Amino acid sequence: MSRAPEADAQSPAPHVADSHELIRVHGARVNNLQDVSIEIPKRRLTVFTGVSGSGKSSLVFHTIAAESQRLINETYSAFVQGFMPTLARPEVDVLEGLTTAIIVDQQRMGADPRSTVGTATDANAMLRILFSRLGQPHIGPPGAYAFNVPSVRASGAITVERGDKKTVKATFNRTGGMCNRCEGRGAVSDIDLSQLYDDSKSIAEGAFTIPGWKSDSFWTVRVYAGSGFLDPHKPIREFTEKEMRDFLHREPTKVKVEGVNLTYEGLIPKIQKSMLSKDKEALQPHIRAFVERAVTFTTCPECDGTRLSEGARSSKIERISIADACAMQISDLAAWVGDLDEPSVAPLLTTLRQTLDSFVEIGLGYLSLDRSSGTLSGGEAQRVKMIRHLGSSLTDTTYVFDEPTAGLHPHDIQRMNDLLLRLRDKGNTVLVVEHKPETIAIADHVVDLGPGAGTAGGTVCFEGTVEGLRTGGTLTGRHFDDRAAVKETVRTPSGALEIRGATAHNLRGVDVDIPLGVLAVVTGVAGSGKSSLIHGSVSERDGVVSIDQSAIRGSRRSNPATYTGLLDPIRKAFAKANGVKPALFSANSEGACPTCNGAGVTYIDLAMMAGVASPCEECEGKRFQASVLDYHFGGRDISEVLAMSVSEAETFFGAGEARTPAAHTILGRLADVGLGYLSLGQPLTTLSGGERQRLKLATHMAEKGGVYVLDEPTTGLHLADVEQLLGLLDRLVDSGKSVVVIEHHQAVMAHADWIIDLGPGAGHDGGRIVFEGTPADLVADRTTLTGEHLAAYVGD
Numbered sequence: 001m002s003r004a005p006e007a008d009a010q011s012p013a014p015h016v017a018d019s020h021e022l023i024r025v026h027g028a029r030v031n032n033l034q035d036v037s038i039e040i041p042k043r044r045l046t047v048f049t050g051v052s053g054s055g056k057s058s059l060v061f062h063t064i065a066a067e068s069q070r071l072i073n074e075t076y077s078a079f080v081q082g083f084m085p086t087l088a089r090p091e092v093d094v095l096e097g098l099t100t101a102i103i104v105d106q107q108r109m110g111a112d113p114r115s116t117v118g119t120a121t122d123a124n125a126m127l128r129i130l131f132s133r134l135g136q137p138h139i140g141p142p143g144a145y146a147f148n149v150p151s152v153r154a155s156g157a158i159t160v161e162r163g164d165k166k167t168v169k170a171t172f173n174r175t176g177g178m179c180n181r182c183e184g185r186g187a188v189s190d191i192d193l194s195q196l197y198d199d200s201k202s203i204a205e206g207a208f209t210i211p212g213w214k215s216d217s218f219w220t221v222r223v224y225a226g227s228g229f230l231d232p233h234k235p236i237r238e239f240t241e242k243e244m245r246d247f248l249h250r251e252p253t254k255v256k257v258e259g260v261n262l263t264y265e266g267l268i269p270k271i272q273k274s275m276l277s278k279d280k281e282a283l284q285p286h287i288r289a290f291v292e293r294a295v296t297f298t299t300c301p302e303c304d305g306t307r308l309s310e311g312a313r314s315s316k317i318e319r320i321s322i323a324d325a326c327a328m329q330i331s332d333l334a335a336w337v338g339d340l341d342e343p344s345v346a347p348l349l350t351t352l353r354q355t356l357d358s359f360v361e362i363g364l365g366y367l368s369l370d371r372s373s374g375t376l377s378g379g380e381a382q383r384v385k386m387i388r389h390l391g392s393s394l395t396d397t398t399y400v401f402d403e404p405t406a407g408l409h410p411h412d413i414q415r416m417n418d419l420l421l422r423l424r425d426k427g428n429t430v431l432v433v434e435h436k437p438e439t440i441a442i443a444d445h446v447v448d449l450g451p452g453a454g455t456a457g458g459t460v461c462f463e464g465t466v467e468g469l470r471t472g473g474t475l476t477g478r479h480f481d482d483r484a485a486v487k488e489t490v491r492t493p494s495g496a497l498e499i500r501g502a503t504a505h506n507l508r509g510v511d512v513d514i515p516l517g518v519l520a521v522v523t524g525v526a527g528s529g530k531s532s533l534i535h536g537s538v539s540e541r542d543g544v545v546s547i548d549q550s551a552i553r554g555s556r557r558s559n560p561a562t563y564t565g566l567l568d569p570i571r572k573a574f575a576k577a578n579g580v581k582p583a584l585f586s587a588n589s590e591g592a593c594p595t596c597n598g599a600g601v602t603y604i605d606l607a608m609m610a611g612v613a614s615p616c617e618e619c620e621g622k623r624f625q626a627s628v629l630d631y632h633f634g635g636r637d638i639s640e641v642l643a644m645s646v647s648e649a650e651t652f653f654g655a656g657e658a659r660t661p662a663a664h665t666i667l668g669r670l671a672d673v674g675l676g677y678l679s680l681g682q683p684l685t686t687l688s689g690g691e692r693q694r695l696k697l698a699t700h701m702a703e704k705g706g707v708y709v710l711d712e713p714t715t716g717l718h719l720a721d722v723e724q725l726l727g728l729l730d731r732l733v734d735s736g737k738s739v740v741v742i743e744h745h746q747a748v749m750a751h752a753d754w755i756i757d758l759g760p761g762a763g764h765d766g767g768r769i770v771f772e773g774t775p776a777d778l779v780a781d782r783t784t785l786t787g788e789h790l791a792a793y794v795g796d
Contacts, residue, residue: 013129020097021690023064023429027093031058031686032458033665040064042097043396045420045430049476050461051718053677054690056433057402061103063090064431065400068101098398099429100521104385105402106378113185114148114307117376118326118369121359122385126352127369131322133345135315140175145315145322147184149176177312177322177416186307186370191268193248195294199237207236210271211290226257227264306370306454323370329763330356331365352643358387362419363412366527366763368508378715379407380526381415382706390419395427405436408457409525409744410789413438437480442468448476454645454677479719483728484747486775486794491518491733491753497538497707504536505529506767514538516707516738518753519729520530523743523786524770527762530742534709538740545705547713552684552692557588557599561642561680564670564699570664574638578631583636591628594617599623623681634658642681644668649680669698672731674724691716707738714745726751746793749786750775757786 021042028036033055040046048056070087111122125775128142135145143149148373155171178184193199201207203225215676225232229246230239239247252268275291299305306313306323313323315339325333334356340349359365362383376384382404390401404420405413417439424430424444434440446469448462461474469477494517502510507529514520522530539546552563561567571582584591591600596616615621622629622639629637634657644652650667653660670678673694678687687695693715700708710729714722722745729751732739741748749755755778756769770784771777778784779791 013589022097023099024094024096025059025063028059028063028093028215029091030062031055031421032454033058033063034458036458036460038460039464040429040431040447041445042099043424043427044430044444045432045442046445046447047432048447048449049435049440049442049718050449050457051453051475051721052694052716053672053687054449054451054457054718055459056449058458059447059449060400060431060433061105061402063092064095065103065398066090067092067095068098068398070105071098072100093688096117099396100394101398101400102389103400104382104389104404105400106382106406109373109376109381109384109569110376113187113372115373116326116369117367117371117373117384119148120373120384123352123355123369124326126348126355127322127325129348130345130352131315131317133348134317134342136317137315139311139315144175144177145308145312146177147186147312148178149174150178150180150183151176151309158494162484174310177308179300179307179309181302182305182307186303186305188300190296190298191271192294192296193244194384195290196267197236200235202235203230203232211286222263223255223257223264224267227255229264244398255420293372301381307787325369326370329365330359330367330369331763333369334365337557353386354391354720361415362386362390363408363526363762366761366766377407377531379403379405384407386419388425396429398429398431399423401430401434401718403434403436404432405439407432407526407712407744407787409523410438410746410793411525411785415569417442436714439467440476440480448472448474450475452677454679456677475677475720476718482719482723483795484750486750486779486790487753488776490774493518493739493754497541497738499533499537501532502537505532506763507532507536508676508734508767510767510769512756512769512772514740514756515754516731517523517736518738519733519751520738520740520754520756521743521749521752522756522758523749524758524766525785526744527763528758528760528766529768530758531711531756532767534740534742535711538707539709541707544707544709545700545703545706546709546711547697547700548711552687552696553765558644558684559642560670560675560678560679560684560695561586563684563695564661566666566680569660569666570638570641573658573660573663574631576632577633580631584628584631587623591624591638592621593625595619596623598623607677639681642679644680645676646675646678646680647752650676666698666702669701673698673723675711701732706736707740708732710739710741710743712743712745713741714743714748722747744792749778749790750794757784759784759786 023040023042026037036575040524048060050056066087067090073084073087075079076084109115116124118127126615128145132140132142152172152174157167158165158170163320182188196210197207198209199207203221208221222260224230229250230243247267248268249267250264252263252265255262255264275287296337308323315321320336325336328336334353337349337353337356342349359367364380364383382402404416408416413436419432420432422441430438431795440446443466446462446464446466447460449459450457450461451474462469462472470480471477495516496513496515499514510533516549517550522534524530531542535546535548538544561570567586571585574585575582581590587598592614595618596602600616600619600621602614602616624639629639631637634652641649646667650664650671652658653663653667670676675691675694675698678691684692693713697713713725717725726748729739729741743749754773755768755771755773755775757778758768759766759770771781771787775790778787779794781787782791
């Protein structure tokens with residue numbers, strides 16, 4: 001018997017298919033990336049670090065994930081691609097080894113009033129099927145339990161085209177679960193008429209108090225005065241019933257006023273169309289303030305805020321209706337569903353239990369399914385999006401996360417880390433943009449971008465292990481083990497802001513005094529009631545400037561100069577120096593390049609293929625007419641000024657012939673919050689999340705108020721930037737302001753003069769004050785979760 005050669009006993013060479021173990025990026029130039037070349041290991045957890053604005057999102061989201069999505073879209077037919085968003089190829093030389101990318105970012109979820117946590121995660125859909133099968137009395141199919149489905153009834157003649165055409169009578173019924181009164185919104189709006197007009201005056205005397213409605217306005221006020229439907233010289237309170245009905249509610253009617261054909265419409269529908277139907281955030285500030293005053297929202301009296309019809313509320317399973325189920329805290333709902341035992345719907349119950357358990361596992365057990373998705377914070381929205389991926393059977397997928405620990409208490413970060421590792425261990429590539437050292441520490445591979453932000457960033461400073469990062473000498477490495485010390489001496493309060501009997505959301509009649517004249521920090525696990533306490537009882541008071549986490553709205557035409565109001569004094573200075581109108585120095589007004597309309601680029605639509613944006617040939621991307629660029633101020637034209645960084649502009653407008661105090665003051669605030677590297681004309685759409693939050697902070701610092709409320713200002717901040725933020729907070733307090741910060745970051749807690757800790761848990765397990773005192777007292781106390789983690793942080 002012959003023996004096989006010795007070589008045959010050796011293990012075979014690796015299969016060529018197993019050689020694709022890396023994602024290769026070469027020559028990436030998206031936004032501020034400077035020809036970045038990098039190799040990322042697959043099926044590993046890679047964390048991208050660096051200061052805010054260093055290029056992390058540009059590399060991970062706008063290059064790797066964007067190209068993956070674009071390539072997937074190209075696999076569809078041209079017809080299907082015509083209905084999909086068109087994506088341009090990122091500016092990069094080579095991208096190899098990509099896999100399907102699933103992006104889980106912090107973009108706020110849709111703020112439509114009919115969008116809830118339940119509808120966004122399909123939990124509502126499963127509950128509707130469950131009740132349509134087991135609910136008693138039975139009222140219909142799943143749609144009968146859906147607050148987005150109205151009931152429809154129709155009857156009439158139909159023609160049946162079969163053999164001899166025959167007309168027959170038919171009726172159609174569809175039972176929906178939508179409340180008729182509020183149309184599934186849960187709230188009804190009412191207009192406060194006293195905000196629209198002064199009823200003691202006549203229209204001729206200027207009764208209208210609506211912004212922009214001047215007494216000589218032909219299209220608004222004069223059409224009412226000359227319509228003939230009412231007496232313009234009679235005080236509004238003396239109108240007859242018919243006059244008041246025509247004044248407030250009349251349908252659009254053609255009238256002739258001063259020889260001109262116009263359309264007359266009742267005041268309420270006119271205001272609804274002109275102001276209330278528009279996105280509130282897109283309105284001018286004074287119009288938005290008017291809308292907030294004039295419109296009141298109250299819980300729908302018919303459905304009591306449940307959004308559901310009476311029939312849907314009457315059908316129950318073990319004395320629980322679908323409205324009751326959606327209003328439960330999800331951790332309680334999971335327990336209720338877990339106790340249901342019905343073989344006929346066993347597969348449905350299994351899937352529903354898994355979904356609800358995922359909520360609890362990810363730290364969102366304190367939410368309810370009827371919570372409007374638009375009220376979720378960025379961190380909560382991201383974790384809700386994660387839920388559908390936790391039980392996924394997909395492998396060899398790339399998951400991309402944007403600061404998944406945002407809004408998480410230190411107690412919850414370990415749970416999030418476990419979820420990231422579980423996704424990796426299933427054979428997936430996990431890419432995470434993160435600043436928290438607790439998450440960086442679990443990485444298999446770390447990529448540190450920098451060294452600075454904006455044009456000073458965009459290069460790879462370090463690649464390797466966490467231990468290598470610690471000794472690598474980069475900014476992140478040097479600050480990785482930074483730990484703020486607890487304050488030895490704290491400021492003495494100058495007074496107190498009293499809160500009595502606070503009951504918003506999960507608060508349990510909270511009584512607390514927030515000290516004034518100091519840095520007060522409100523802490524507690526996510527869902528413990530921090531935002532409910534501060535935004536519900538403090539933010540709306542006079543003299544309080546509240547800076548929350550709501551997104552900055554802005555198109556590619558918006559930039560830091562327009563958003564902060566900086567462009568106004570600059571335009572006036574240019575106009576005064578050259579003896580022309582200020583409007584010439586706006587790329588959105590008279591000075592705009594006529595070819596690109598002030599956009600600086602021209603867009604070519606290529607149907608289902610990605611559109612092409614190329615610099616405008618007329619203005620060469622400067623956005624202004626050539627004649628406008630002939631005007632100078634301090635030796636610079638307007639396009640050169642908008643190309644300056646904040647730091648350059650602060651020097652430019654601070655002294656010499658270009659000295660402009662109003663502009664210099666705004667620039668000083670932008671520099672104070674660490675945005676000295678931003679270009680004045682950089683589109684807002686290119687800013688990172690941390691940059692947008694600090695831009696908002698700089699803008700609100702101009703407002704006059706004695707109390708500043710900040711909601712997690714460290715979100716998106718690098719370890720090195722937190723120190724600068726603490727310096728800014730100290731300067732605010734030392735200038736006589738009172739600062740109240742809702743925060744999870746231990747460095748901010750340690751730096752506080754006073755801490756208010758809520759808990760002990762989330763949802764109905766929270767809502768109580770569990771500690772009040774100095775940081776040193778909290779560390780010594782250690783009876784709360786926050787105390788335990790702060791003690792561990794400061795090494796006590």
